[in-house]
Amino acid sequence: xxxxxxxxxxxxxxxxxxxxxxxxxxxxxxxxxxxxxxxxxxxxxxxxxxxxxxxxxxxxxxxxxxxxxxxxxxxxxxxxxxxxxxxxxxxxxxxxxxxxxxxxxxxxxxxxxxxxxxxxxxxxxxxxxxxxxxxxxxxxxxxxxxxxxxxxxxxxxxxxxxxxxxxxxxxxxxxxxxxxxxxxxxxxxxxxxxxxxxxxxxxxxxxxxxxxxxxxxxxxxxxxxxxxxxxxxxxxxxxxxxxxxxxxxxxxxxxxxxxxxxxxxxxxxxxxxxxxxxxxxxxxxxxxxxxxxxxxxxxxxxxxxxxxxxxxxxxxxxxxxxxxxxxxxxxxxxxxxxxxxxxxxxxxxxxxxxxxxxxxxxxxxxxxxxxxxxxxxxxxxxxxxxxxxxxxxxxxxxxxxxxxxxxxxxxxxxxxxxxxxxxxxxxxxxxxxxxxxxxxxxxxxxxxxxxxxxx
Amino acid sequence: xxxxxxxxxxxxxxxxxxxxxxxxxxxxxxxxxxxxxxxxxxxxxxxxxxxxxxxxxxxxxxxxxxxxxxxxxxxxxxxxxxxxxxxxxxxxxxxxxxxxxxxxxxxxxxxxxxxxxxxxxxxxxxxxxxxxxxxxxxxxxxxxxxxxxxxxxxxxxxxxxxxxxxxxxxxxxxxxxxxxxxxxxxxxxxxxxxxxxxxxxxxxxxxxxxxxxxxxxxxxxxxxxxxxxxxxxxxxxxxxxxxxxxxxxxxxxxxxxxxxxxxxxxxxxxxxxxxxxxxxxxxxxxxxxxxxxxxxxxxxxxxxxxxxxxxxxxxxxxxxxxxxxxxxxxxxxxxxxxxxxxxxxxxxxxxxxxxxxxxxxxxxxxxxxxxxxxxxxxxxxxxxxxxxxxxxxxxxxxxxxxxxxxxxxxxxxxxxxxxxxxxxxxxxxxxxxxxxxxxxxxxxxxxxxxxxxxx
Numbered sequence: 001x002x003x004x005x006x007x008x009x010x011x012x013x014x015x016x017x018x019x020x021x022x023x024x025x026x027x028x029x030x031x032x033x034x035x036x037x038x039x040x041x042x043x044x045x046x047x048x049x050x051x052x053x054x055x056x057x058x059x060x061x062x063x064x065x066x067x068x069x070x071x072x073x074x075x076x077x078x079x080x081x082x083x084x085x086x087x088x089x090x091x092x093x094x095x096x097x098x099x100x101x102x103x104x105x106x107x108x109x110x111x112x113x114x115x116x117x118x119x120x121x122x123x124x125x126x127x128x129x130x131x132x133x134x135x136x137x138x139x140x141x142x143x144x145x146x147x148x149x150x151x152x153x154x155x156x157x158x159x160x161x162x163x164x165x166x167x168x169x170x171x172x173x174x175x176x177x178x179x180x181x182x183x184x185x186x187x188x189x190x191x192x193x194x195x196x197x198x199x200x201x202x203x204x205x206x207x208x209x210x211x212x213x214x215x216x217x218x219x220x221x222x223x224x225x226x227x228x229x230x231x232x233x234x235x236x237x238x239x240x241x242x243x244x245x246x247x248x249x250x251x252x253x254x255x256x257x258x259x260x261x262x263x264x265x266x267x268x269x270x271x272x273x274x275x276x277x278x279x280x281x282x283x284x285x286x287x288x289x290x291x292x293x294x295x296x297x298x299x300x301x302x303x304x305x306x307x308x309x310x311x312x313x314x315x316x317x318x319x320x321x322x323x324x325x326x327x328x329x330x331x332x333x334x335x336x337x338x339x340x341x342x343x344x345x346x347x348x349x350x351x352x353x354x355x356x357x358x359x360x361x362x363x364x365x366x367x368x369x370x371x372x373x374x375x376x377x378x379x380x381x382x383x384x385x386x387x388x389x390x391x392x393x394x395x396x397x398x399x400x401x402x403x404x405x406x407x408x409x410x411x412x413x414x415x416x417x418x419x420x421x422x423x424x425x426x427x428x429x430x431x432x433x434x435x436x437x438x439x440x441x442x443x444x445x446x447x448x449x450x451x452x453x454x455x
Numbered sequence: 456x457x458x459x460x461x462x463x464x465x466x467x468x469x470x471x472x473x474x475x476x477x478x479x480x481x482x483x484x485x486x487x488x489x490x491x492x493x494x495x496x497x498x499x500x501x502x503x504x505x506x507x508x509x510x511x512x513x514x515x516x517x518x519x520x521x522x523x524x525x526x527x528x529x530x531x532x533x534x535x536x537x538x539x540x541x542x543x544x545x546x547x548x549x550x551x552x553x554x555x556x557x558x559x560x561x562x563x564x565x566x567x568x569x570x571x572x573x574x575x576x577x578x579x580x581x582x583x584x585x586x587x588x589x590x591x592x593x594x595x596x597x598x599x600x601x602x603x604x605x606x607x608x609x610x611x612x613x614x615x616x617x618x619x620x621x622x623x624x625x626x627x628x629x630x631x632x633x634x635x636x637x638x639x640x641x642x643x644x645x646x647x648x649x650x651x652x653x654x655x656x657x658x659x660x661x662x663x664x665x666x667x668x669x670x671x672x673x674x675x676x677x678x679x680x681x682x683x684x685x686x687x688x689x690x691x692x693x694x695x696x697x698x699x700x701x702x703x704x705x706x707x708x709x710x711x712x713x714x715x716x717x718x719x720x721x722x723x724x725x726x727x728x729x730x731x732x733x734x735x736x737x738x739x740x741x742x743x744x745x746x747x748x749x750x751x752x753x754x755x756x757x758x759x760x761x762x763x764x765x766x767x768x769x770x771x772x773x774x775x776x777x778x779x780x781x782x783x784x785x786x787x788x789x790x791x792x793x794x795x796x797x798x799x800x801x802x803x804x805x806x807x808x809x810x811x812x813x814x815x816x817x818x819x820x821x822x823x824x825x826x827x828x829x830x831x832x833x834x835x836x837x838x839x840x841x842x843x844x845x846x847x848x849x850x851x852x853x854x855x856x857x858x859x860x861x862x863x864x865x866x867x868x869x870x871x872x873x874x875x876x877x878x879x880x881x882x883x884x885x886x887x888x889x890x891x892x893x894x895x896x897x898x899x900x901x902x903x904x905x906x907x908x909x910x
Contacts (some may be wrong), residue, residue, distance in 0.1 A: 075460060079463075085723060090608070110838075116836075152832075152833045171882060172875075317568070322472055374634060377635060377715075381565030423627035427627075427633075430634070
C-alpha cells in the first residue's frame with residue numbers, strides 16, 4: 001500500500017484555545033481613541049453602554065494580552081473548533097509549484113464562516129449581562145445567520161435587518177436565519193424612524209448596509225433590553241477571531257512547517273485579523289518573519305487607496321469616528337459579488353498594523369477571484385465564498401511567484417467560509433456575466449474630499 | 456474555569472479505515488442473485504461489463520470480509536475523513552432526556568453528504584480501468600455533485616442527467632455540479648433515444664429519476680469509453696459507505712459508550728447501510744446488541760409496506776431484477792421534499808438484513824421530519840438535509856421513549872448531509888405550505904399487482 005501524504009492537521013477538542021490574544025498588549029504604539037460623533041472628543045465606556053454590554057466595551061479598550069474565553073463559549077466552539085488546518089496538496093500539484101500551501105478552513109462552522117467565532121462570544125456576554133434581544137444588520141447574510149444561531153444557543157431573541165436587495169435576492173440565506181428562530185426584516189422598513197424616513201423619500205429603496213445599521217442601532221438605543229451586535233471592524237470582534245491564528249500556529253507546528261506568507265481577505269478586517277494578529281504578535285517578539293498580506297477587492301481598495309484618518313463607520317454618521325483606512329463614508333462600492341468586502345473603511349486595528357509596517361495590502365479583481373475559486377474547488381473540493389476567493393487568488397499568486405523563482409515558500413491563508421449560499425454568483429461567473437471594476441478614482445476622491453475635518 | 460463537556464470525538468487522518476467491511480462475508484444466508492432483464496436468468500459479471508469497470512463488478516459479488524481501500528481513495532477521504540462523531544448534548548438538554556444522543560456527521564464532506572464516499576471510490580476504479588467519462592443521473596443533486604467532484608479529482612469527464620424539475624427548481628445545485636467542471640443536461644433531453652422518445656410523446660415532461668437513469672445508461676452502453684455510476688442501492692455502493700460505521704465504532708469507544716439503537720434514513724439504503732452494516736456484523740458475532748432502525752418516509756414506505764420480491768430497479772425496466780423490498784417499479788412516490796428517499800425499491804442488502812430480522816423499519820411523516828430538523832438546528836447549529844431529518848426525527852423519538860421510561864438509552868444516528876441546498880423546503884415548511892402524505896395504499900396495490908411474475 002502506498003503511504004498517504006498528510007493533508008489534515010486536526011487538534012482535539014481539548015486544544016481549543018483557553019484565551020483570545022489581544023494585540024493591543026503588544027503594539028509599539030497604541031491605537032488612536034474613537035471619538036464621539038457629536039463632541040468629537042474621545043469616547044468613554046459609558047457612551048457605548050446603550051448599545052453594548054459592559055464586558056464587551058471593556059474588551060474593546062483592554063490592553064491585557066490574554067483574555068480568557070469563557071467555558072460556555074469554548075463549549076459551543078467545540079461544535080466545530082479547533083477548525084481544520086489543511087495542506088492543499090492537490091492545488092500545489094495543479095500549480096506545479098514548489099510552494100507549500102496551507103489553509104485554515106473556517107467554513108466548517110455550522111454557520112459556514114468565521115463569523116460564528118464572535119457571534120457566540122457576543123451572545124454569551126449579552127446573556128450574562130441580562131440582554132433579552134440582539135439587533136443587527138446583515139448584507140450578504142453570513143453575519144446574520146451566525147448571530148441568529150448564537151442567539152438560539154443562548155435563548156436570546158434576535159432581530160436582523162437585512163438589506164432589501166439581499167432579502168429579495170437571497171431567500172435561502174433568510175431561510176437559514178429564520179430556521180434558527182430569528183426575525184428577519186427587509187431594510188429599510190416601517191419599523192423604525194430611520195427606515196420610515198428613507199421610505200418616505202425613496203419608497204422603492206433597495207437599502208444599504210448603512211441604512212440597516214441605522215435601523216438596528218435605533219432599535220437597540222430605544223430599548224434597554226435590546227443590544228446591538230456588529231460582525232466586524234471593532235476591536236472586540238477581531239479579538240474573538242484570534243482563535244483562528246492561535247490554533248493555526250499549533251497546527252503548523254504539527255505540520256513541521258513555518259509560514260513565510262500569511263494571507264487573508266479584508267472587508268471589515270475580522271477574518272484577516274483572526275489569522276494574522278497572533279502571528280504579528282510573534283513578529284513583534286522576533287519569533288516570526290512571516291510577511292502578512294491583506295487582500296482587498298480592486299473595487300473597494302480601502303487599504304491600498306484609502307486615507308488613514310478619522311472617519312465615521314456608517315454613511316448616516318451616527319457611529320463614533322475611528323482612525324482607519326477609509327475611502328470616505330459616503331463612498332458606495334461597486335456591486336461586486338463579495339458583499340462582505342464592500343465596506344468603505346477598515347478595522348482600526350488592521351489599519352494600525354498596516355500603518356506600522358507590520359502588514360501589507362494587495363488587490364484582486366473580481367474575475368481573478370472567481371477564477372481562483374473555481375481552480376480551488378476543482379483541486380480541493382471546496383467552493384469558497386466570493387469573499388474568500390480573494391484570499392485564494394492571492395495565495396495562488398504567491399505560489400506562482402515561488403514557482404517562477406524556483407524557490408520554496410510556505411503560504412498560509414484563511415479560507416473564511418464556503419460559498420453554498422452564493423451559488424448565484426458562480427452561475428453568473430460561469431455564464432460570463434461578471435466583470436472587473438476599475439478603481440473608481442473620481443468617486444473615491446469625492447468621498448475623501450468629504451471626510452470630516454477635526455479642526 | 457468550568458470543565459468542558461466532551462461533544463466531539465475526532466480521529467486523526469491516520470485512522471481512516473484501511474478496508475471497507477463487506478457484510479456478504481458474514482450473512483447467515485447469501486443474497487439472492489440479480490436476474491437478467493431479458494432472460495430472467497442469474498446475471499454473470501460480463502453482463503454488467505458495458506456499464507461498470509470489472510473491479511466494481513467483482514466487489515458487487517465479493518464475499519471477502521475486508522476489501523482494501525486503495526491509498527489514492529484514502530488520500531482523498533483525508534479531505535474530510537474521519538468524519539466527526541458528535542454528542543448532541545444541547546439537544547439532549549432541550550429534550551430533557553436521560554438518553555445519550557450521538558450523530559455521525561457526513562455533511563462535512565465537501566460535497567455536503569455521504570455520497571462522496573462512494574463517488575471517490577467509483578471514480579478511482581473507473582480511472583484505473585481506463586474509463587474516460589462517467590455518466591449518471593441525479594434528482595435532488597447530492598449524488599450529481601459528489602460524482603462531479605470525484606471526477607474532477609481524477610481527471611474524468613462527467614455527464615449528469617438531472618431530472619428536469621430539479622434542474623429548473625434547483626439552479627444552485629446545478630451551479631455546484633458545473634463548478635466542478637461536469638456537464639449537466641436537463642432530462643428528458645434530445646441527446647438520447649430514450650430522451651427523444653419521451654419528448655416526442657410528452658414535450659412538456661418534467662422528467663423522473665427513471666427517465667434520467669435510462670438516458671445515463673444509454674450513453675454509457677453506447678460508448679466504450681463511458682461508464683455508468685449509481686449513487687445507492689448496489690452492493691458495491693453500500694460497501695464504500697461502511698467507512699461511516701467503522702469510524703463510528705472507534706469513536707464510540709473513545710466516548711466510552713455503546714449504542715443501544717442505531718438509526719439511519721433509507722431511500723436507496725446507502726447511508727443507513729454505511730453506518731449499520733459494521734454494527735450488524737458485530738451483532739452476528741454476538742458482540743453488539745444494538746437495535747438497528749431504518750427510517751423511511753410515510754409517503755414511500757418500501758420497507759414497511761412493500762413486498763420482498765424480485766423487481767426492476769427502474770420504471771422503464773432496463774435494469775436487472777433484484778430481490779428487494781419494493782412498492783412496485785411503476786409506483787411514483789408523492790412529491791415530498793426529501794427527494795433522495797423517493798425510490799420505489801430498497802437496496803437488496805438492506806432488504807435482506809431486514810428480512811433476516813437483523814434490522815427493523817419505521818416511518819416518519821414529512822411535517823414531523825421538518826419539525827425535528829428545526830429543533831435539531833436550533834440546538835446543534837446544523838440544518839440537516841430533508842432526507843436526514845427523518846433520521847433526526849426517529850432519534851428524537853427514541854430519546855423521548857427513554858425519557859418516558861425514565862431509563863438511559865444510547866442512540867447513534869447518521870446525519871447524512873446538510874440542507875444548504877434545500878432551503879426552499881425549509882421556507883415552504885416555515886410558511887406552512889408542506890403537508891403530510893397518507894400512505895398511498897391504492898397506488899401501491901396497483902403497482903404491486905404489476906410486479907413481474909417469475910413463473
